[in-house]
Amino acid sequence: MTIILGIETSCDETGVGLVRLDGSGAVELLADEVASSVEQHARFGGVVPEVASRAHLEAMVPTMRRAFDAAGLKMSDVDAITVTCGPGLAGALLVGVSAAKAYALSLGVPLYGANHLAGHVAADTLEHGPLPTPCLALLVSGGHTQLLKVDGLATSITEIGSTIDDAAGEAYDKVARVLDLPYPGGPPIDAAARRGNPRAIAFPRGLTGPRDARNDFSFSGLKTAVARWVEAREPEPIPVDDVAASFQEAVADVLTAKAVRACVDEGIGTMVISGGVAANSRLKELAAERCAAAGITLRVPRPRLCTDNGAMMAALGAHLVAAGVEASSLDLSADPALPVSTISV
Incomplete structure (x- = not known):
């Protein structure tokens, strides 16, 4: 057994997760604690x-303590550390990297500096087990909208499509502001949309x-179209x-x-949707309909695992350890523009 x-500290969530990797390669989630600064x-x-x-x-430190208490483990039980x-x-990245290096050095365990985006894909394995390869990942979050071909979680992820301007999550936040809805925009827009007419x-x-x-x-054009539509009707009441x-x-x-078309083009039979926007009700509903029609297996982790968290990085670390990937050096640093093709540094 490997603990x-x-x-995870790439944005505004401090995430600490613990997983157990057994001899068969199975990964068990032991703890997933998150402290969010979104209100600030x-x-x-x-x-x-x-x-x-x-x-x-x-x-x-408080989040770390909660995670070990939840797992019933001691710090000395840790066999490896993975950090975004x-x-x-x-x-934000430097805080997590610095903490991870300090823990790794004090415990004498290997450190893996890993890719946040690959972590989002790995999160699904905590819910649905090993990923078939190849598979296609639709990564949708506040900062990223990408189509990724995954030939190996620890070894090979290739970007085959990306946003050329705003990510989907950014568009949600900006449209929410136009509609005077709270930040972050995803949940309030999703709630309002359930009451509205999509046509x-x-x-x-x-x-x-x-x-x-x-x-x-x-x-970007969609976001602008919404803003102009609203501006053109002011000061009349807006049908939010x-x-x-x-x-x-x-x-x-x-x-x-x-995403479905990319699966068909690439001959891929499994799609994973990950990232914060994966929790969106209409995205999951429409993806399920279209994947079923195309004969594609759809996998979406539960909402807690879709958003930024330490569990996803622990899961990715388990795959790196199982694949025998070389650990990172203790002179590891943060790379804000790390490409998804670089799974570990």
Whole structure:
């Protein structure tokens, strides 16, 4: 049995997770503790890097203690440590990397600096078991919207599509601001959309023309279209529920259509949706419909595992250990622009 500690501090959540890797390669989740600083950012309408970094400093030790208490383990039980070293906010990443290096040095255990995006994909294995390979991952979060071909969680992840401007989660936050809904925008827009008519307003679907890049995304134009539609009707009352539903339908339509088509193009039979926006009800519903029609197996982890957390990094660490990947050096540093093809550093 191998106990792996995972640390995640790429944005505004301080995550600490613990997993157990057994001799057969099975990974068991033991603890998943998260401290969020989202309330400190809400009044600014977005994440403030310096605020996030300071919050990580304050939350690291208490979150670590909660995780070990929940797992019923001692620090000396840890056999390896995995930490997010990129991509993300530089200052926030450095807090986690510094803590992980200190723990690894004091315990005399190997350290793995790993990719946040690969961690999101690995999170699904905590719920649904090993991933078949190859599979396609639709990664949708506040900072990333990507299509990834996964040939090995520890060895080979290739980006085959990405957003050329705003990520889907960014568009949600900006549209929520236009509609005077709370930050972060995903949950309130999802709630409003359930009450609205998704066909009320014909918002555009970016990069869906015959000459557009098949696997790339664009949500900047959609965000602008919503803002202009609302501005054109002021000072009349805005049908918030209908706007939210029509916006959300446009996002889910493009994401699922392109992801399913990519699976067909690549001959892939399994799709994983991960990242914070994977918790969106309409995205999951439409993905399930379209995957079923195309004969594709859909996997979506529970909402708790979709958002940033330490458990996903511990799970990725388990795959790195099982694959015999070389550990990182203690001069490991943060890389805010770490490409997804670099799974570990």
